[in-house]
Amino acid sequence: MRPLFSITTIGKNEERVLPRLFKSLENFKARGGEMIFVDTGSTDKTVEMAKAFGFAVHEVGPKFLFKIDKQKADAINAKFVTGEDKPVIEENEVFFNYSEARNYAASLAGNDFVIQPDCDEEMTNLDIDKLNELILAGWERFTFDYVYSNDADGNPYIYFICDRGAFDRRKFQWKGAVHETLQGVGKCAYAKRDILYIRQYPADTVARVASHKDLAGLAMECFSEPTNDRNLHYFGRELMYKGRYRSAISVLAQHCAMNKWDLEKQQSLIFIGDCLMKLKQEEAAVMQWSQAFAFCGRRREPLTRLAAYYKDKKDYNRVAAYAAAAMEIPELDFYGNVKDVYTSLPHHFMYWAKLWQGKKAEAKLHWQKCLEFYPNDPTFLGDEKFFNEVKLTGAEAIEGWMASDELKCLEGMAKLVDDVVEIGSWKGRSTYALLSNCKGTVYAVDTFEGCIEDKATVEEAKAISIEEVFLKNVGHFANLKTMKMTSLEAAVQIESADLIFIDGSHEYEDVLADIKAWLPKAKKIICGHDYTNHPGVKRAVDELIGPVTLCNSIWIKTL
Secondary structure (H helix, E strand, O other): OOOOEEEEEEEOOOOOOHHHHHHHOHHHHHOOOOEEEEEOOOOOOHHHHHHHHOOEEEEOOOOOEEEOOHHHHHHHHHHHOOOOOOOOOOOOOEEEOHHHHHHHHHHOOOOOEEEOOOOOEEEEEEOHHHHHHHHHOOOOEEEEEEEEEEOOOOOEEEEEEEOOOEEEOOOEEEEOOOOOEEEEOOOEEEOOOOOEEEEEOHHHHHHHHHHHOHHHHHHHHHHHOOOOHHHHHHHHHHHHHOOOHHHHHHHHHHHHHOOOOHHHHHHHHHHHHHHHHHOOOHHHHHHHHHHHHHHOOOOOHHHHHHHHHHHHOOOHHHHHHHHHHHHOOOOOOOOOOOHHHHOOHHHHHHHHHHHHOOOHHHHHHHHHHHHHHOOOOHHHHHHHHHHOOOOOOHHHHOOOOOOHHHHHHHHHHHOOOOOEEEEOOOOOHHHHHHHOOOOOOEEEEOOOOOOOOOHHHHHHHHHOOHHHHHHHHHOOOOOEEEEOOOHHHHHHHOOOEEEEEEOOOOOHHHHHHHHHHHHHHEEEEEEEOOOOOOHHHHHHHHHHOOOOEEEOOEEEEEO
16 A cells, blocks of 8 residues: 655755655655655755655745844844843844745645655654554554654664654644644554654754754744743743853743743753853852752753762762762653763763762772763773772772872871871771871871761661771771760860861851861861862851862861
8 A cells, every 4th residue: 555644844955964864765655655845945956856766846945934124123132132142133034934834845745644754854664554554543643752863873862752743734733933833633643663763863964054043933933922931942942052141041931930841841940050050150050950950850950960060060979969869760751851861971970979989889880880871982981990900008998988189188288297186087088098197196086976967877887886997997007096076075185286187077067166176276287178068168167267278178278
């Protein structure tokens, strides 16, 4: 049986991408399928190639191009341009009306049912017989698996179930000049991947992207139909892509205020955060991404945005926390999802963070997971050097949160002094670095009961004797003086020391109390951990110490 549907497409200057589409339509052509091509003004070999393959070509030139006059351009800019951003639209600018072109192409077909691939797509699967059966059974529209972009190895990168492009023209019509959607009522069926599967290859179409003026078309659509929530979302996104960040924030905020589709609203919230980051408003961006996740916890994207931000700040504890949270969220079907976010990216963040935390075994598991997803990725292959089976020694072999460069920093300071007081020793990772380099006594002050702020440490301290672990790791040092007590209790007993290192509780009030107790006793250096990781630490240090030198997250004040 011949196909009971027609293939119709629109295009302009598509000669680079047409061969892939044509190859995927060979069987459709051999089965006598009808193919319609509406050319909108090509100056290359597009028309010649389409005719040679067997398409019925209709050349319409600028038929679907629309010009915006000065009065309308001024009104649009007045409505949508914010602050110092460039105008959204210029006088006499033109835009392409996709809906009118698609509806026109569908009207030319001999069959009422049409499938409308773009020129940069391929019909990866097109089971003519099964589609015929579905059409004869009365189905009037199909959804299908769609790949929007591919990674460097040709694997699907952004993909979702598509609800556009396979329909009965009597029941459905395209609406919207740009980011057009099918409108109408009819029986809709999901065509499984082995029946209908379409993939796009947009990397091949970079040279012709500018020809259709999406920003101008979206501006006109949103001006004419201010209650269309989806157009506002796409318009805000396009403004962001074009670098008009203030205007994008305003438009995306309008979209959010409509409270329509929660996933799309969340994506607008994320985009607002992205724009704020471009405007160097970092704290506002972080709050925005956090708000996006608080609003909707069904996608990983806000969490990976936050993980990426804190990775740039080398705040490995937060990176690990956000990456771990992201891994708990399964993938759902949404056009804004990116493959890496649901495969390698959280594991990449996690192995980076675990390496900084000194937890090499845990880091390796996540690194191996990344390689499962991308076995040829140069970044993951290059990081193999961090996981070679080399026996760790010294402080590096002790579990804890002190990064390698921070250990080296402590070692360097310890060489300059005769005695040290360490507030918070836990299992001895940082203590080892101090003991092995200080000429005199190192006072290790810890209750070995964990910190209330970190419930995991409290639970671990209940399960095992942390003091025994500590002594196993560093008890052999002759210059060790263990003081099993609180920081303030130890401050009463110790008169002074060359170096004071504060790494106990990270709560603001506790850090404030520690600094007040120990600052008068520090003769050469007072320092502490987690300045960049814990707001309470930073606030207390800034108030009582003032400007400090940083080594990763260690703050240092030379007296």
